[in-house]
Amino acid sequence: MRIGELAEAAGTTTKTLRFYEEQGLLPPAERTPAGYRDYTGEAVSRIDFIHRGQAAGLALAQIRQILEIRDHGQAPCGHVRDLLNARLADIEQQIAQ
Numbered sequence: 001m002r003i004g005e006l007a008e009a010a011g012t013t014t015k016t017l018r019f020y021e022e023q024g025l026l027p028p029a030e031r032t033p034a035g036y037r038d039y040t041g042e043a044v045s046r047i048d049f050i051h052r053g054q055a056a057g058l059a060l061a062q063i064r065q066i067l068e069i070r071d072h073g074q075a076p077c078g079h080v081r082d083l084l085n086a087r088l089a090d091i092e093q094q095i096a097q
Contacts, residue, residue: 001040001041002038003029003037003039005039010043023064025050025060026043027071046067057091
């Protein structure tokens with residue numbers, strides 16, 4: 001699917017998708033003969049994961065780490081749990097203050 005179609009399907013903008021690609025969150029898309037980006041359907045679920053990570057309070061750098069672990073064929077569950085526990089501790093500390 002082209003970048004505009006992906007943006008609509010993922011509920012984001014084409015500018016955001018280009019940013020995600022530049023930051024290594026979204027793998028570079030294949031290109032059509034005309035030079036248009038051509039994304040697979042998996043890109044929608046990846047963007048959804050990025051958005052859910054942000055909603056949980058994770059930084060894009062942390063989300064990139066998680067995606068890199070997964071892309072290398074490993075389960076990132078332990079890493080995600082550690083990140084979310086640290087985020088929870090930060091929130092609890094802010095509430096206490």
